[in-house]
Amino acid sequence: MGLPGEGVLQGLAVTARTMTRRADTRQYPDVPPDLPPRSRGVIALREENCTVCMLCARECPDWCIYIESHKEEVAVPGAARPRQQNALDRFAIDFSLCMYCGICIEVCPFDALFWSPEFEYAEYDLRDLLHEQGRLGEWMATVPPPPAHDPRGEPAKEEAAARRPAPGAAGGGA
Amino acid sequence: MTSADWLLAALGTVAVAAGHRVVATDRLVRAGLHLVLCLGAVAGMYLVLTAEFLAWVQVLIYVGAVVVLLLFAVMLTRAPVGAAADLDRPGWTAPLVGGAAGLGLAALLVDAYRWTAVAPAAPGTPEALGAAVFRSWVLPFEVVSVLLLAALVGAIVVSRPGGRR
Amino acid sequence: MSLAELGLRVALVVVAFLTLPLVVGQAEHKVMAHMQGRLGPMYAGGFHGWAQLLADGVKFAQKEDLIPRGADGPVFRLAPAVALLPYLVVLLVIPLGPGDLVAQPLDAGLFFALAVLGVGVVSLLMAAWASANKYSLLGGLRGAAQLLGYELPLVLSAASVAMAAGTLSLPGIVAAWRPWWLLWQLPALLVFFTAALAEIRRPPFDMPIADSELVFGYLTEYTGLRFALFLLAEYVGIVVVAALTTVLFLGGWKGPFADASLGWLWTLLKVFAVSFAVIWLRVATPRLREDQLQRLCWQALVPVALGQLVLTAAVVTAT
Ligand code: SF4
Ligand code: SF4
Numbered sequence: 001m002g003l004p005g006e007g008v009l010q011g012l013a014v015t016a017r018t019m020t021r022r023a024d025t026r027q028y029p030d031v032p033p034d035l036p037p038r039s040r041g042v043i044a045l046r047e048e049n050c051t052v053c054m055l056c057a058r059e060c061p062d063w064c065i066y067i068e069s070h071k072e073e074v075a076v077p078g079a080a081r082p083r084q085q086n087a088l089d090r091f092a093i094d095f096s097l098c099m100y101c102g103i104c105i106e107v108c109p110f111d112a113l114f115w116s117p118e119f120e121y122a123e124y125d126l127r128d129l130l131h132e133q134g135r136l137g138e139w140m141a142t143v144p145p146p147p148a149h150d151p152r153g154e155p156a157k158e159e160a161a162a163r164r165p166a167p168g169a170a171g172g173g174a
Numbered sequence: 175m176t177s178a179d180w181l182l183a184a185l186g187t188v189a190v191a192a193g194h195r196v197v198a199t200d201r202l203v204r205a206g207l208h209l210v211l212c213l214g215a216v217a218g219m220y221l222v223l224t225a226e227f228l229a230w231v232q233v234l235i236y237v238g239a240v241v242v243l244l245l246f247a248v249m250l251t252r253a254p255v256g257a258a259a260d261l262d263r264p265g266w267t268a269p270l271v272g273g274a275a276g277l278g279l280a281a282l283l284v285d286a287y288r289w290t291a292v293a294p295a296a297p298g299t300p301e302a303l304g305a306a307v308f309r310s311w312v313l314p315f316e317v318v319s320v321l322l323l324a325a326l327v328g329a330i331v332v333s334r335p336g337g338r339r
Numbered sequence: 340m341s342l343a344e345l346g347l348r349v350a351l352v353v354v355a356f357l358t359l360p361l362v363v364g365q366a367e368h369k370v371m372a373h374m375q376g377r378l379g380p381m382y383a384g385g386f387h388g389w390a391q392l393l394a395d396g397v398k399f400a401q402k403e404d405l406i407p408r409g410a411d412g413p414v415f416r417l418a419p420a421v422a423l424l425p426y427l428v429v430l431l432v433i434p435l436g437p438g439d440l441v442a443q444p445l446d447a448g449l450f451f452a453l454a455v456l457g458v459g460v461v462s463l464l465m466a467a468w469a470s471a472n473k474y475s476l477l478g479g480l481r482g483a484a485q486l487l488g489y490e491l492p493l494v495l496s497a498a499s500v501a502m503a504a505g506t507l508s509l510p511g512i513v514a515a516w517r518p519w520w521l522l523w524q525l526p527a528l529l530v531f532f533t534a535a536l537a538e539i540r541r542p543p544f545d546m547p548i549a550d551s552e553l554v555f556g557y558l559t560e561y562t563g564l565r566f567a568l569f570l571l572a573e574y575v576g577i578v579v580v581a582a583l584t585t586v587l588f589l590g591g592w593k594g595p596f597a598d599a600s601l602g603w604l605w606t607l608l609k610v611f612a613v614s615f616a617v618i619w620l621r622v623a624t625p626r627l628r629e630d631q632l633q634r635l636c637w638q639a640l641v642p643v644a645l646g647q648l649v650l651t652a653a654v655v656t657a658t
């Protein structure tokens with residue numbers, strides 16, 4: 001406890017000092033914001049990569065990914081029988097439910113889902129936030145290139161595995 | 175009648191009407207608000223009678239403090255917005271007593287002066303009032319302040335918790 | 340003073356009554372924003388949002404005029420007018436410059452101003468009770484307790500200056516004022532300013548409208564134009580309090596030079612400086628709790644004001 005009124009004086013000093021500095025405000029619609037490199041704006045879909053494995057839809061905590069597909073027969077020249085392949089009919093994410101946890105992007109084994117920093121997709125009606133693959137695909141253009149590897153970081157697992165000499169090549173082995 | 179007379183009469187009417195509403199309304203808080211109006215009109219009458227300082231004292235003390243305290247107490251205890259059903263009114267005795275007292279006083283006043291004209295007093299400026307209170311009337315003034323002090327001490331004694339009841 | 344001249348003076352006061360609060364309000368928007376590292380309004384009117392308050396006014400005028408079903412209609416409707424009127428009347432007696440630059444010089448101007456300011460409480464109680472809302476009522480009770488308490492140091496500290504000047508007339512007080520009074524009457528100045536802040540219920544004394552606990556206190560049920568009138572009353576209150584502080588303690592129209600011709604400018608500058616302090620205090624201090632509020636009044640302000648009164652009396656009788 002200091003003198004009575006000391007706190008008030010301190011507050012006055014702080015506010016006065018703040019007033020002499022420039023404000024940090026960015027006038028958003030006029031000045032676009034600087035977004036951090038990994039900001040989570042919206043989820044973009046690269047349709048060609050999707051194999052309809054359904055992992056994302058199943059892992060999504062609130063089940064807001066809708067996938068529909070059918071089987072197609074692909075005749076492979078030289079094969080005995082035609083192969084079966086999944087073809088995507090519909091891929092939609094309901095952004096009124098999505099909580100931007102990123103699990104779908106993490107689990108996708110085929111690099112079909114990406115974070116895009118795009119955030120200006122507000123709608124007047126909640127139901128209009130259900131976006132189909134067309135819209136999700138458009139957002140692919142806004143996905144930034146992946147950040148460069150940390151030159152001093154640990155190598156990726158795959159890299160390490162590739163470097164390891166094949167079993168049996170250099171002796172040892174079982 | 176001069177314009178001052180007319181003004182006096184008008185303000186008097188307002189004061190009396192507001193005073194009537196104070197006792198006749200069955201909404202507690204509105205009674206207090208009518209009291210504000212009544213006291214304000216009385217202050218206006220002082221003003222017309224050139225007792226300027228007294229008028230401001232009336233506004234400061236009565237409107238600004240006493241009535242507000244009154245309203246405060248009413249709101250703190252009970253203040254239905256609508257009519258209060260449990261107000262007790264002594265039926266016809268109250269108008270009778272009040273009317274008789276008022277009319278009697280008025281008659282006395284009229285009888286005392288008849289048609290003698292009284293010279294208007296000097297304007298009630300702060301100087302004049304101060305001189306009157308602190309020169310000719312110092313003793314009553316001091317006695318009143320002692321009385322107020324006694325009331326204050328009494329109030330503290332009465333409201334002290336744990337005291338004798 | 341002829342009738343036409345009186346009309347002109349009253350008209351000028353009304354103009355001041357309508358423009359000065361807007362200036363103060365806009366200043367509050369911008370100053371508060373910059374003190375908090377923001378920009379404040381930037382779009383309305385083009386240049387740094389200068390027309391924000393006009394836009395607000397238009398918005399308020401468009402809003403639906405709601406009166407709660409349980410409310411006491413006439414009292415509810417009357418309260419904003421009762422809140423505004425005292426301030427308008429007080430502005431009439433505040434001298435802007437030396438000589439005749441006052442709408443209506445009064446012999447007991449100081450007393451008149453204090454008396455009329457006291458009437459403002461009634462509007463608060465009216466609004467609080469007529470809303471038929473428990474938050475409003477609580478706000479009103481807090482407000483009444485606060486205003487009754489703070490009226491005492493306000494009047495006492497003003498009395499100290501009146502005693503020093505030997506007059507109750509506001510121009511007379513300014514005429515008697517000397518720069519060294521700033522030092523001698525400093526405690527009275529601080530007490531008066533603090534008590535006046537509490538009288539107009541500005542933060543940190545905004546217990547009656549404490550929005551985080553009482554919704555909006557006695558203003559909870561008000562919308563649209565009536566609410567705008569209450570807001571206007573708050574800003575006129577700032578102007579009136581700043582003007583009274585200026586006239587009583589800061590020497591009114593007395594400036595470093597050219598008092599006679601530039602007096603009005605000095606007065607206005609001082610009024611704006613005090614208004615700035617009011618805004619600044621709002622930004623810098625948190626709201627006082629009810630018990631702190633009463634303790635500050637009765638244990639700090641009233642004794643200091645009484646001490647100042649004794650000091651003033653001693654000096655005045657000694658010289
Ligand atoms: S981010 Fe999370 S919630 Fe949103 S779609 Fe992907 S898994 Fe579902
Ligand atoms: S996890 Fe990837 S590949 Fe599998 S369905 Fe989802 S988006 Fe398509």
